[in-house]
Amino acid sequence: MNAKTPSLIATDALQKITAPLSQAWTLPPQAYTSCEIFAAEVDSIFSKDWICVARIDQVKAPGDYICADLPSQPIVVTRDQQGQLHALSRVCLHRAMPLVEGQGNTTRLVCPYHRWSYELDGQLRSAPMMTGVEGFVESAQCLPELQLEVWQGFIFVNLDPQAQPLAPRLSGLLPLVSNYAFSEMQVLETIEYDSPWNWKILVENFMEAYHHIGPHKQTFEPAYPARDAEILDNEGQPWVFLKMPGGHRVTVEEGAFPALTPAQQHDLIAVCVFPTLLFGASAAGAAWYQLEPSGVDKMRLKIHGLYHPSVSGEPRAEDRAEVAAMLKLIHEEDIAVNRGPWQGLQAAMTTQGRLSLFEQGIWQLNQLWASGLGLKKPNHSG
Template identity: 55%
Template sequence: MTVIDLEALRKVRQPVNDAWTLPPESYFVGSVFNAELEKIFKTDWLCVARQEQISAVGDFVSIDLPAQPIVIVRDKLGELHALSRVCLHRSMAIIEGDGNTTRFTCPYHNWTYELDGSLRSAPMMEGVVGFDKGKCQLPGFTVEIWQGFVFVSQADQPKPLAGQLKQLAARLEDYDFSRLEVIETLEFPAAYNWKILVENFMEAYHHIGIHQHTFQPVYPAKKAFVEYNRYEPWSILRMPGQAVEGGVNMFPNLKPEQRDELFAACVYPALLFAASASGAFWYQLEPVAADKMRLRIHVLAFPEIAAAMNEDNRAELKAAVSMIHAEDTEVNAGVWKGLQASVTRQGRLSLFEESIWHLNQLWLDRMYPHIT
């Protein structure tokens, strides 16, 4: 993977006030995405679900990690597993979607697996030399729950996630994130590189542009600031402003300055979430290729608040999410097209885009660790 000029990468590595954006090739070249598969997606912790989606025995959620279809499932002993959902026979997916089950039966030739991934039965395999169903087990990956988000790592011995996110967890203390549940989900087409979405999510500079009539009057770009620890894989963008008039009081324990702000956070590489005093959102993105991801935006709420909501409240929430996302999609799609133009070069970052600088350093740490 030598498509990116080393000088260009050194410009990304400069201190924030002297740094440039990632080179355009980082976004659209297939071999860069393939390297990201190895160095980021198969190594880092990826968020795959919320814990309430898999709270009961037999609950399962299917997820396509990049180049790795998996199922997260709670087995009969109450233990959580992240298993490959590729059948050990001839590689069909043993399950799709979400739900509750007692076992998984592959639809192709009916091989049946227990919830812990062991093979329970394989019909008409008598006489096959050396075949021992007792030795057949779906490969598994490491699972960790943090703030109610379920993470999976494909690394052999991943460094526990919670220890890397201590400072971020301290910032979230008053929000009680682990009690939130998904109450609405919206899915959007996203035919552009995953990093474009992450960058857009993590800066408020664009409130003066594409969100000038929506976010800017409430959360002005100039007031936003970034907190980060250079050596931990997260970033948080705080956007002081005004609490939404008449909104739900979702988080009653917030300090006064938290009550008036919106924050956006990223756990590198791909968990994005945001909260204000009146609501919380989780952007679930699953990169598929350099030019494509699956994108779902989930609305999160405490169960007692969700129970008190009527259809109008939910419709309003969904309309607000869709309106902001439509504005962001316009610029994300525009950036995607622009990055592929032959004259496009790296750009300069505003100091109001410090999170992007931080994310770029995390990307370089993984992809080009020798660039210092």
């Protein structure tokens, strides 16, 4: 436990969070609404944990780059001319102008303000009109670089230079997802939302199927009933795996995801790599939810439909439109149950609530959150 954390959450509230599932409660309202708690999350979670910022297929060719925003650091992921990936601060070393936005392909990162230009590994190459500035050596200046690791085609970065590798911490998750061949998937279509609520509301919503009986009663519930869903034991590792069996209710198209087992062909899965990588998959396709929290009450959400080129072939415009429409339909059902609780959490009389046994995923997330903030020791998933 670090020195500043005891005051973040009252002792009795923490006991309710960390109690065994059948006795457990949700996080208290201030966990979602307090700027102090968000600042602690930035320091202890977003600056220490591995954060997914891009897919490998988004930076395939030398010169490709894509921007992403950690809560405390704008970054750019590049692939240099030697094929090496880099995660760099995208803040200019001169007077802090962001160097680029979006994604593209380039030979250099050129600051739009005074045209300082950087190689794709972050090395400053040239700075115009700096002759005579004492002690200024271009070759001695480099954009700060973050640790980078690729897991199943997802590019993760870590602001902590001492962070241990990610893959060993996901050893229990790998066999559960390996048949889906995420490494070979590509982004097909992306839809974006400004989501003016706390990031944990969306993560919790993604990791429970209990609400299929509410907003998704016409969409998910008939195929993947809330009552059949199960959360697997994560053995205290930083992931949550939600299995939603479809059984005979789900008809599998010929040729989709051939490596899946017969049971997997009928299931929907949802996965969180704590804190903010969310992805889901079925035999019909996959989706990646990319969250970029920028404050206690705001987040940019990019929902990417993923496809498998070796199975689906070259996508057509109508395939993209169909995927975008499906992602939009589902997310718009979820928006109501993100916005509503966000309003409810501000209310004076709102307190912690009891968790259903069908919300074990939220319970696991809460343990990871409390451990990440140093409020409790990491432990088994219970």
